[in-house]
Amino acid sequence: MSSGVLTLSPVREDSPVSTVRFDGNRSWHCSQESILIYLQAPQSSVIPLRVLESESIASVKLRIHKFAVKKPKLVFGGRELARNNSLLRDYGVGDGNVLHLVIRFSDLRYIIVRTVSGETYNFKVERSRNIGYIKQQLAKRGKDLSDVHDHKIICDGEELDDHQLIDDLSRENDAVIHLLIRKCAKVRTKPFEKDFELSIDAPLVKEKDGVCDPQIVAGTLLYKDPWIKPVIDDRKVELSRVISELIRSASSGLEKGNLPMMSSEGTGGAYFMQDGSGQKYVAIFKPIDEEPMAENNPRGLPLSDNGEGLKKGTRVGEGALREVAAYILDHPISGKRLDDEAGFAGVPPTAMVWCFDTGFHNSEPCDYVPKNFKIGSLQAFVENNGSCEDMGPRVFPVQEVHKISVLDIRLANADRHAGNILIRKNEEGEQMVLVPIDHGYCLPENFEDCTFEWLYWPQARQHFDHRTINYIKALDAEEDIALLKYYGWNLSPECTRTLCISTMLLKKGAERGLTPYDIGSIMCRETIHKESKIEEMIREANDAALPGTSEAVFLETLSEIMDRHLDRVKII
Numbered sequence: 001m002s003s004g005v006l007t008l009s010p011v012r013e014d015s016p017v018s019t020v021r022f023d024g025n026r027s028w029h030c031s032q033e034s035i036l037i038y039l040q041a042p043q044s045s046v047i048p049l050r051v052l053e054s055e056s057i058a059s060v061k062l063r064i065h066k067f068a069v070k071k072p073k074l075v076f077g078g079r080e081l082a083r084n085n086s087l088l089r090d091y092g093v094g095d096g097n098v099l100h101l102v103i104r105f106s107d108l109r110y111i112i113v114r115t116v117s118g119e120t121y122n123f124k125v126e127r128s129r130n131i132g133y134i135k136q137q138l139a140k141r142g143k144d145l146s147d148v149h150d151h152k153i154i155c156d157g158e159e160l161d162d163h164q165l166i167d168d169l170s171r172e173n174d175a176v177i178h179l180l181i182r183k184c185a186k187v188r189t190k191p192f193e194k195d196f197e198l199s200i201d202a203p204l205v206k207e208k209d210g211v212c213d214p215q216i217v218a219g220t221l222l223y224k225d226p227w228i229k230p231v232i233d234d235r236k237v238e239l240s241r242v243i244s245e246l247i248r249s250a251s252s253g254l255e256k257g258n259l260p261m262m263s264s265e266g267t268g269g270a271y272f273m274q275d276g277s278g279q280k281y282v283a284i285f286k287p288i289d290e291e292p293m294a295e296n297n298p299r300g301l302p303l304s305d306n307g308e309g310l311k312k313g314t315r316v317g318e319g320a321l322r323e324v325a326a327y328i329l330d331h332p333i334s335g336k337r338l339d340d341e342a343g344f345a346g347v348p349p350t351a352m353v354w355c356f357d358t359g360f361h362n363s364e365p366c367d368y369v370p371k372n373f374k375i376g377s378l379q380a381f382v383e384n385n386g387s388c389e390d391m392g393p394r395v396f397p398v399q400e401v402h403k404i405s406v407l408d409i410r411l412a413n414a415d416r417h418a419g420n421i422l423i424r425k426n427e428e429g430e431q432m433v434l435v436p437i438d439h440g441y442c443l444p445e446n447f448e449d450c451t452f453e454w455l456y457w458p459q460a461r462q463h464f465d466h467r468t469i470n471y472i473k474a475l476d477a478e479e480d481i482a483l484l485k486y487y488g489w490n491l492s493p494e495c496t497r498t499l500c501i502s503t504m505l506l507k508k509g510a511e512r513g514l515t516p517y518d519i520g521s522i523m524c525r526e527t528i529h530k531e532s533k534i535e536e537m538i539r540e541a542n543d544a545a546l547p548g549t550s551e552a553v554f555l556e557t558l559s560e561i562m563d564r565h566l567d568r569v570k571i572i
């Protein structure tokens with residue numbers, strides 16, 4: 001076998017078209033399939049990148065990683081390129097296509113440029129950019145700054161070279177750069193979020209007009225009504241204590257002027273909400289109009305052209321409903337939830353709320369959200385030590401992995417990657433607890449995009465214990481549908497079918513002693529274009545059904561097909 005080495009080298013710093021060399025004893029025969037794609041990041045210039053159509057998504061992400069972008073996410077044609085083993089051509093990416101690059105805001109640095117004449121220029125810039133790039137941006141924005149050669153940028157009294165990277169400056173917290181344009185001017189860079197403090201000179205609180213009539217008193221925004229209110233259609237629905245307390249504490253944070261902080265991670269707008277003391281995060285708020293491909297998405301994703309979300313069978317604007325549904329359906333081990341009781345999988349308490357708009361992302365007026373308000377999911381903040389992305393899976397307790405597998409199978413989750421499982425210690429600080437978050441893509445209309453990261457973890461090949469098997473036995477899809485209806489979500493026929501089928505599969509699989517891996521493998525596609533076993537079974541049941549067949553008969557037919565299939569699955 002040849003031992004070829006693939007080498008990438010950026011051609012130009014600001015236009016990183018990569019050339020590909022193959023240093024081996026085989027001639028490189030793929031040059032004809034090399035294509036040029038364009039990466040579009042929010043508030044950034046387009047980055048051309050030469051790739052192979054046969055290149056894996058993982059390999060493309062690795063190249064992007066070289067431009068100092070950590071954990072990049074790619075979106076093409078309204079779909080997230082989530083399967084790392086799939087190829088660019090599997091997703092239909094061809095020459096000249098534009099891919100949207102979703103980068104973490106912490107890969108961006110805030111640069112605040114002040115001139116001596118008092119003008120201020122704000123930039124969000126990738127770490128990989130250099131001072132020369134800042135100058136170019138200034139030249140575009142400032143009418144007296146058109147000749148970049150006149151600019152001198154000085155940091156801590158030292159003039160910076162045009163090639164100096166922002167990333168290098170960021171290592172020093174609170175670095176101050178002086179920008180000289182004939183006369184001195186100041187640039188203050190303050191890196192963003194966790195590792196850096198953000199300095200904003202503009203007033204934080206915008207005065208609103210209209211129904212809310214807030215008053216600003218000594219820097220605090222006062223408001224007559226609660227700042228956050230539950231969205232409840234039906235007055236009969238009583239809020240549990242845990243949800244009431246969640247809403248109350250996040251609301252009191254806003255009332256005290258502790259503004260929401262946008263998360264650096266994720267594809268949608270997700271905001272950390274503080275309590276009244278301003279010392280603690282208590283909730284995460286995700287507004288529906290900031291979901292991926294919605295009007296006000298802050299990550300630069302384009303609008304969905306057919307209303308479908310980033311994952312097949314989901315809808316833009318329904319992510320918050322799905323988040324809430326995952327909490328409602330995460331029944332405790334005892335069955336019915338009694339107030340504060342945690343669910344079997346431990347989905348953090350989540351509710352649909354109205355939130356007074358205190359500086360969320362609003363670029364477009366949005367007809368389904370009233371002026372001055374945002375609607376979205378409010379989820380309890382979980383103190384954590386990172387996510388499952390940060391460590392190897394072997395250390396995760398088996399039961400913790402199994403509880404998440406049960407939730408994901410039931411809800412046909414289309415977005416279970418390791419970053420969506422937080423890790424924390426139990427109260428005694430002894431045991432590792434996994435906390436599932438981010439359920440905006442559960443209960444899709446079909447099974448096409450189901451992906452479960454835990455499928456590749458060793459715990460998934462172990463059998464469920466008795467406690468879990470008894471929990472699964474007690475599940476009832478009909479009751480779940482009724483429960484969601486009670487809380488205001490009338491599932492569509494397609495999503496109802498998904499819930500019935502996945503619950504049926506979980507129950508039948510567990511009854512036969514199948515492992516989470518066995519059952520999960522039936523639900524997930526091996527490759528993007530190859531139907532999963534469950535999709536094949538559904539197709540067979542559809543083919544067998546006569547026109548006008550009722551849903552009940554369809555499910556009976558599917559049940560028989562499933563029995564036949566599962567009886568053939570080898571029990572290890």
Ligand SMILES: Nc1ncnc2c1ncn2[C@@H]1O[C@H](COP(=O)(O)OP(=O)(O)OP(=O)(O)O)[C@@H](O)[C@H]1O
Nearest residue numbers: 263265266267268270284348379380381382437438
């Ligand atoms: N309940 C929670 N407690 C603590 N942190 C949370 C919680 N929910 C979300 N986060 C954090 O907020 C950030 C953004 O959340 P999340 O990943 O759910 O957003 P998203 O836009 O829906 O993401 P994705 O792109 O994975 O679909 C992440 O860093 C996540 O760890």
